[in-house]
Amino acid sequence: MARITASVYTSHVPAIGAALDLGKSGEDYWKPVFAGYDFSRQWLEENRPDVVFLVYNDHATAFSLDLIPTFAIGTGAQYAPADEGWGPRPVPVVEGHPELASHIAQSVIQDDFDLTIVNRLDVDHGLTVPLSLMCGQPEQWPFKVIPFAVNVVQYPVPSGRRCFALGQSIRRAVESFDQDLNVQVWGTGGMSHQLQGPRAGLINREWDNAWLDRLIDDPAAAAQIPHIEYVREAGSEGIELVMWLIARGAMADVAGGPKPRVAHRFYHVPASNTAVGHLILENER
Numbered sequence: 001m002a003r004i005t006a007s008v009y010t011s012h013v014p015a016i017g018a019a020l021d022l023g024k025s026g027e028d029y030w031k032p033v034f035a036g037y038d039f040s041r042q043w044l045e046e047n048r049p050d051v052v053f054l055v056y057n058d059h060a061t062a063f064s065l066d067l068i069p070t071f072a073i074g075t076g077a078q079y080a081p082a083d084e085g086w087g088p089r090p091v092p093v094v095e096g097h098p099e100l101a102s103h104i105a106q107s108v109i110q111d112d113f114d115l116t117i118v119n120r121l122d123v124d125h126g127l128t129v130p131l132s133l134m135c136g137q138p139e140q141w142p143f144k145v146i147p148f149a150v151n152v153v154q155y156p157v158p159s160g161r162r163c164f165a166l167g168q169s170i171r172r173a174v175e176s177f178d179q180d181l182n183v184q185v186w187g188t189g190g191m192s193h194q195l196q197g198p199r200a201g202l203i204n205r206e207w208d209n210a211w212l213d214r215l216i217d218d219p220a221a222a223a224q225i226p227h228i229e230y231v232r233e234a235g236s237e238g239i240e241l242v243m244w245l246i247a248r249g250a251m252a253d254v255a256g257g258p259k260p261r262v263a264h265r266f267y268h269v270p271a272s273n274t275a276v277g278h279l280i281l282e283n284e285r
């Protein structure tokens with residue numbers, strides 16, 4: 001049986017990827033950002049998954065106003081890093097897991113969540129920056145990845161409540177797959193940031209940290225927060241945080257199991273326009 005052993009949460013600021021790619025991670029501005037992930041890279045060496053189910057958002061890169069799936073699962077064998085305007089990032093091609101992805105699609109769709117199935121997809125900074133933060137600069141990514149894209153760009157966006165319920169469905173799907181696989185679910189994006197309009201540059205340290213507390217201790221309550229609170233308190237792009245609720249919903253305690261262990265927690269301002277938040281939760285072995 002496949003099992004979900006841990007969940008990882010992290011912001012996905014594109015400038016972090018550029019800093020790494022251009023050899024600037026040792027600069028004073030970036031050093032404290034990358035230092036927050038030193039533990040995580042070591043932890044990932046010691047807790048190597050077979051597959052990461054990576055919840056992220058596409059930023060009008062693979063999708064556009066032509067086609068706006070609320071939830072899209074990648075069932076392909078490979079995903080190339082996208083060209084977001086400066087050429088594709090010099091990072092490895094992402095290897096998929098078509099068998100597990102197809103099983104999850106079957107299970108979750110029959111569980112009444114309507115997913116869009118995507119066989120061809122270039123992945124943007126939303127997916128590759130979390131991989132870089134957690135893995136550094138390897139020749140190949142050290143595990144397979146199932147990309148799971150959530151629309152948090154063009155309204156209407158899904159509620160935190162629906163994302164949390166979807167995470168629970170993903171857990172049931174993974175646990176009904178009959179290969180012995182170690183699976184992690186990653187929730188990415190956030191924390192507070194607003195890139196546009198009169199409030200551009202908004203950061204809300206207090207709200208972010210209270211939200212992290214709630215995500216850890218009472219995720220069902222965090223799932224009830226309406227989208228308008230994210231926009232008001234965490235800025236227009238703060239809505240990316242609903243993706244963390246998918247990963248949190250996939251943890252054992254939500255299905256009546258023991259509480260997860262907080263292996264790591266990190267928060268740092270600023271990274272470009274964004275408050276960087278990062279969390280690792282482990283299920284009991």
Ligand code: DHB
Nearest residue numbers: 012013014271272273274
């Ligand atoms: C920034 C953050 C994002 O989440 C994003 O998608 C693009 C830019 C930023 O802080 O610059």
Ligand code: FE
Nearest residue numbers: 012059189240
């Ligand atoms: Fe983003």
